[in-house]
Amino acid sequence: MSAPIVAKGLEGVVVGNTALSRVEGQIGRLTFRGYDIHDLARHITFEEAAHLFWKGELPTRAQYDDLKMQMAHARMIPNHVMQIARGLPKNSEPMDALRTLVSALGAGNPLKQPDLSAVMMLTAQTPILLAAFDRYRRGLEFIPPRGDLDHAANYLYMLSGTEPTAAQTRALNVYLVLLSDHGLNASTFAARVIASTWSDLYSCITGAVGALKGPLHGGAPSRALEMIEAIGKKENAETWMRAALAKKERLMGFGHRMYKAEDPRAEILRDLARGVCAPQLFELAQSVEQTGLQILHESKPAERIYTNVEFYSAVILHAVGLAKDMFTPTFAASRMAGWTAHILEQVADNRLIRPDAEYVGPAPRAVKAIDQR
Numbered sequence: 001m002s003a004p005i006v007a008k009g010l011e012g013v014v015v016g017n018t019a020l021s022r023v024e025g026q027i028g029r030l031t032f033r034g035y036d037i038h039d040l041a042r043h044i045t046f047e048e049a050a051h052l053f054w055k056g057e058l059p060t061r062a063q064y065d066d067l068k069m070q071m072a073h074a075r076m077i078p079n080h081v082m083q084i085a086r087g088l089p090k091n092s093e094p095m096d097a098l099r100t101l102v103s104a105l106g107a108g109n110p111l112k113q114p115d116l117s118a119v120m121m122l123t124a125q126t127p128i129l130l131a132a133f134d135r136y137r138r139g140l141e142f143i144p145p146r147g148d149l150d151h152a153a154n155y156l157y158m159l160s161g162t163e164p165t166a167a168q169t170r171a172l173n174v175y176l177v178l179l180s181d182h183g184l185n186a187s188t189f190a191a192r193v194i195a196s197t198w199s200d201l202y203s204c205i206t207g208a209v210g211a212l213k214g215p216l217h218g219g220a221p222s223r224a225l226e227m228i229e230a231i232g233k234k235e236n237a238e239t240w241m242r243a244a245l246a247k248k249e250r251l252m253g254f255g256h257r258m259y260k261a262e263d264p265r266a267e268i269l270r271d272l273a274r275g276v277c278a279p280q281l282f283e284l285a286q287s288v289e290q291t292g293l294q295i296l297h298e299s300k301p302a303e304r305i306y307t308n309v310e311f312y313s314a315v316i317l318h319a320v321g322l323a324k325d326m327f328t329p330t331f332a333a334s335r336m337a338g339w340t341a342h343i344l345e346q347v348a349d350n351r352l353i354r355p356d357a358e359y360v361g362p363a364p365r366a367v368k369a370i371d372q373r
């Protein structure tokens with residue numbers, strides 16, 4: 001029998017259907033339920049994106065108001081979860097805190113099977129969990145969400161205690177919309193694998209948070225900003241980046257498994273960054289980007305490496321006032337819309353996800369008694 005072809009990293013393997021988002025990596029196009037993300041970024045808020053994923057269509061005004069009201073009512077965090085948020089070591093990484101707190105939300109929760117009201121509640125609660133942990137670790141009191149602010153504005157308000165400007169709210173909304181889904185990325189796949197076992201919503205999302213944390217997936221943006229800051233001025237970019245590549249390091253914010261053209265989200269976020277971030281930082285970021293692309297194209301001409309979403313995400317999230325280690329958790333708060341929609345899609349037409357592996361270990365052999373090994 002001939003050996004099966006092993007699709008390492010499952011690259012190019014189609015394992016199911018989705019009606020949520022379409023990633024056309026060769027031409028750099030991303031659509032959510034048929035809408036181009038350029039169009040969506042101009043017109044909608046995070047709540048509208050969530051509605052689009054969960055219910056199939058963009059909301060009418062009445063549906064939008066209703067969703068916002070339902071999400072506002074879903075924001076109460078159980079006491080035991082707040083106590084855990086307060087009790088976590090202050091030096092915990094916020095992604096570790098999020099993973100723990102999502103898991104804690106599932107404990108003792110009778111309504112943990114994935115359905116519309118459960119996914120809405122978890123999505124509404126995520127920024128609150130993050131803001132609570134962030135304030136506790138800084139020795140500050142928790143600031144409850146406000147009923148009159150939308151999801152994006154509330155998040156910034158709960159973190160800082162100050163109502164964000166319209167420009168900050170808009171920038172965060174665009175970010176949250178753009179990052180809310182992306183085909184069968186690693187964390188979404190993890191969530192769907194767990195959902196396919198008929199496990200509960202909180203287990204699915206706990207697994208997804210763990211997958212998103214890795215720097216090859218969602219853990220890159222803080223590293224991208226660290227890189228820009230370490231380079232410091234544009235004259236240093238080439239030497240710094242060549243030295244990093246010589247040490248076999250990866251340049252954060254470049255390259256993508258799917259995109260062999262520019263990531264359309266990077267293009268939108270670059271334009272947005274031009275308007276919201278300090279001009280000095282934007283200029284530095286742009287010259288780091290150009291130098292990085294030039295060096296990567298030169299050293300890996302066959303790979304077609306472009307700027308990915310994380311590069312300008314870092315710049316935007318910094319500009320709206322977030323600490324670096326809150327970048328990936330904020331990505332998680334956005335992806336919550338996509339993760340939960342994928343979980344609903346998985347359970348609506350489920351088949352246990354159980355791939356196979358080509359065995360390459362020893363041939364059959366007999367066990368020797370312990371003293372004879």
Ligand code: COA
Pocket residue numbers: 215216217218220249250251252253254255256257258300303305308309310
């Ligand atoms: N910096 C340096 N080299 C890179 C690179 C980067 N950002 N992205 C890809 N490469 C190189 C790899 O080293 C590899 O070269 P090699 O075959 O000589 O080892 C080649 O290009 C192909 O990379 P590979 O990891 O197989 O591509 P992929 O499609 O699986 O990887 C990423 C996609 C995202 C994992 C990869 O581009 C990366 O590590 N980027 C940096 C981290 C990042 O920005 N993550 C956020 C993703 S949205």
